[in-house]
Amino acid sequence: METTAVKEYTFKDFASDQEVRWCPGCDDYVILRAMQKALPEMGVKKEEVVFISGIGCSSRFPYYMDTYGMHSIHGRAPAIATGVKLANPNLSVWVITGDGDSMAIGGNHFIHVLRRNVNLNIILFNNEIYGLTKGQFSPTSLVGQKTKSSPYGNTQPPFSPGELAIGAQARFFARIGGNTPKEMTQIFIESEKFKGTSLVEVLQNCPIFNDGCFTKFTDKAVRADMQMFVEHGKPMVFGKERDKGIVLNGLKLEVVTIGEKGITEKDIIVHDAKEQDPTLHQMLVRLEYPVVTGIIRSFDDVTFEERKRAQTLEVKANSKFIKTDDLFFSGDVYEVE
């Protein structure tokens, strides 16, 4: 992306004239504002930004952004975005999706876009519920969760989006609470910088159908003790007093207290998001205490567009066909007098 001639934008430049219609108190507002604030910081031209969404509450997002956008059909946004990106690799393409849209009906496109490493960004609004259809369990709802379609409790074990994504070869995975806009803005900027498919899971509270599902680790009062925000190259410490940390004990991650049992800061694992081997990243994704947020994985790799482009250039360089006539009149042709 060229950054030279980009004019200075403010968040207002990215707000469309459409009235935002999410429920009052929804974290979607936070995400929208974080995105509108992040975009001016990315050095991209407004006309080169494209938002593609599927179906669901979150998928109304493109209507509220004054950029190019498409509110498409259920689950298909990653495939549409792949087409946009192959047609014009210079665009900054964003997929907006939810846990139903990406993990259920669109599961296939979700894993394949990650596998291919198309250079685009996916913002996954995970609220562990179907909102727009008024409260059925989703592929990320917990076992036992009572919803409109599981009145006696959900019997389907959930996906962990990060675990699924990394299993599908995601090179970039970040997770962030829906009530931490500052960090969220920064992560959006980092995901755009990353070359390849960036997946950002936002733990988004649905105040109507699944209110408080993340409160036990996102609430301001407990956040510092229950969440660990990781940064590449920094030790994995957390806690109000910054005295808790993570060590590797055998094949498991273990929470320790610095200063107790002879543990010093040196014993704490330093986060390496750029490591190719995803083993430790998967362990971080799965950790229930503390819940890990921040950029968990950010491994640089060749993108799909780069592979395609290299192949095209090579074929072009070695081909005798410039115009279609060259092809049509080649080989086994014959004259009729």
Place this chain on the structure above:
Amino acid sequence: MNTQILINLVKIFKLSQTMIDSKVAQKTEVEIIEAVIIRFVGDSGDGMQLTGTQFSDTSAMFGNDIATFPNYPAEIRAPQGSLYGVSGFQVHIGSVEISTPGDEVDLLVAMNPAGLKTNLHAVKPGHTIIVDTDAFTKKNLEKAQYESNPLEDGSLENYRVIEVTMTSLTKEALKDVQGLDNKSITRSKNMFALGMVYWMYDRSTDHTVEFFNKKFKSKPHLIEANTKVLNTGFYFAETLELIPNAYTISPAKMDPGTYRIVMGNTATAWGFLAAAEKSGLELFLGSYPITPATDILHELVKHKHFGVKAFQAEDEIAGITSAIGASFAGDLAITTTSGPGLALKGEALGLAMMIELPLVVVNVQRGGPSTGLPTKTEQSDLLQCLYGRNGESPVIVLAASTPANCFDYAYEAAKLTLEHMTPVILLTDGYIANGSAPWKIQSVENMPKINNHKVKEAKENWHAYDRNEDTLARNWAIPGTPGLEHRVGGLEKDRISGNVSYVPENHEYMINIRSEKIKRVQNYIPDLTTEFADDGDLLVVGWGGTYGSLHSAVKQINEDGYKNIGFAHFNYINPLPKNTEDILKRFKKIIVCELNNGQFAKVLKINFNGYEFLQHNKVQGLPFGNSELIQKFKHLVK
């Protein structure tokens, strides 16, 4: 009467190499005939498709008109010798116009009993059958469910049977060639059969030898082996004079020009290449493999040198949705599929119609419903194309009618989608997609211009849904263009701004305008024409891939003196040509012939009141036969 052939191996292999190289036979008695239909049949691994293709290509280069029809099982390598594993390739060559692969065959080449059993019914009584007697073993006869050997029990009395120990002769011919395993040796026996047929029909082996030289460039032993077997077969037929008569078919009278043989699927792919070049847009294909459409993908992936972006997606839905994304970003976008794939693409096609983007969906029809008959032909997706989406969602529907005009209609589909900003479905079918015919090569320079509705720069009061007054096509504003940022989507949109609108009157207005947009395409497509008679007692109506069968049947009946039968064939299904009713009303009776249970007849009934549409339908996975049509038409005008 069976012609028992005694094979004198010694005699064959004493023949000098120079004689074999001389190729063109010195024939004493050569009968000149107008046309011949030959069918090669064998196991699906016997190379019958290659044999047939080589014979038809050679004949085309000789100047004959040709039509071919491959008929193969869905199983890649069905159990050897089984009845359902038989693969066939039929070729019709002539010094006259050839419009179908034909039904009854003059020469059947059967490489095994199963091939003989499943194809004998197609051989004209008194005509020739060549068999590989080596394949008529007890085991193979059992597999083909023969109770006795048909070569011995007199059941082939009505045919001229030429028995050849093809497998042994092939083995013998190759005994001195180094580096061949048993499998390669047995597999080249199809070239023995081809060599024989080349001699019988006065064809040179040059083209096929050249083909070996290219195909096996890095495997000289295979060039040697195949050439040797081909020449041995050729020479076997000639020198031993075991085949009593030989034929020649003079070149056909065709329009002067440069030709090549194309398969329908290749022609389709090339039509899009031409359209992309003419329109100045890059071609994007999103596709998922499905029989019998995959060859379009195979063809387009080769052409990266033209900047073609071919994307093999994770499923049918991603095939079309990636194309919608590419179209949104400004490419000429297409997706290719067959019936079941179109069903999966339905919702996305509705989106493309709703957001009014250019997109071509190619549906190479096959036998349905469900998985149906994947390798057989049918025309039963017509109503799915017209109505197979939720809501009021009209799209343009075209149908190609010959292997060669797949090129023209692919080009036309691209032109219409770009000029009218609405999706187009292009229908072909397994019959014309896999069939091949001579194509008079068209240079892009001489093709009609293709316009599009791209907006180059922001103007005041610009709206995404501003429409062209004539076509009602909306603006195409591409991401990357400053000042034209806008959102599109599947929700109903305001008639001007394109923003979401739930206003009842606006919804109805938009429904109507999308429908009117399709209707106005009528002003941009050619009138329907009739052949053989402009008015009269009977109008034969067809659409799509049945053109060849219907044309040749009406032609023949016309030559038989029935001058009161006309023929009208539709390539434009939605909208129908403006003058359709003008043509219908000139005939006393109308018969709609299609390879389904009457889908186009239904469409005509809906559109034209007061007419009786008789039907001739066939749903066997096979094209119409000439005689069934002629019988039907004659009966109607008695």
